[in-house]
Amino acid sequence: MFVQNTHIIRRQIAGLLHEVADPEIPVVSIVDLGMVLDIRPENGHWRIDLAPTYSGCPAIDVIPFLVKARLEEAGLTDTHIEMEISPPWSTDWISEEGNEKLHAYGIAPPNGKASDQEYEGKPRSCPQCGSTETEMISRYGATPCKASYKCLSCLEPFEYFKCF
Numbered sequence: 091m092f093v094q095n096t097h098i099i100r101r102q103i104a105g106l107l108h109e110v111a112d113p114e115i116p117v118v119s120i121v122d123l124g125m126v127l128d129i130r131p132e133n134g135h136w137r138i139d140l141a142p143t144y145s146g147c148p149a150i151d152v153i154p155f156l157v158k159a160r161l162e163e164a165g166l167t168d169t170h171i172e173m174e175i176s177p178p179w180s181t182d183w184i185s186e187e188g189n190e191k192l193h194a195y196g197i198a199p200p201n202g203k204a205s206d207q208e209y210e211g212k213p214r215s216c217p218q219c220g221s222t223e224t225e226m227i228s229r230y231g232a233t234p235c236k237a238s239y240k241c242l243s244c245l246e247p248f249e250y251f252k253c254f
């Protein structure tokens with residue numbers, strides 16, 4: 091591996107990772123979610139460190155395979171995917187673009203920083219109509235990382251991605 095190619099390959103890998111969608115929420119990529127920690131050459135291969143998101147979401151086991159498959163498709167076979175559990179992933183790592191995509195998809199993004207929250211926070215507004223009048227229906231939605239809410243204005247149910 092030539093040193094001068096390192097920068098180009100890293101950018102190529104980063105671009106490909108942008109195309110790997112979260113299995114749970116297909117509109118956001120693993121990059122949007124802040125799961126990609128590092129991309130670096132190591133012992134003749136490319137090492138990619140990923141942070142698993144919420145534990146208890148079964149999709150998480152699939153992500154290293156999806157990443158490997160996407161890279162192999164592009165001809166990058168000498169890769170090594172490592173899941174780094176420490177420090178634990180936080181919703182604070184979701185990018186601004188990721189939060190916007192969640193909102194557009196109808197999921198209220200985490201509202202505020204996890205460290206500032208008393209608990210899991212509550213949605214800033216209904217992703218459907220923008221009303222701030224919302225009510226929690228259940229602490230757990232389709233997955234443990236989300237809560238079920240109802241908008242008191244348009245009456246549509248929606249999910250809130252909890253801060254943690």
Ligand SMILES: [Zn+2]
Nearest residue numbers: 216219241244
């Ligand atoms: Zn609404």
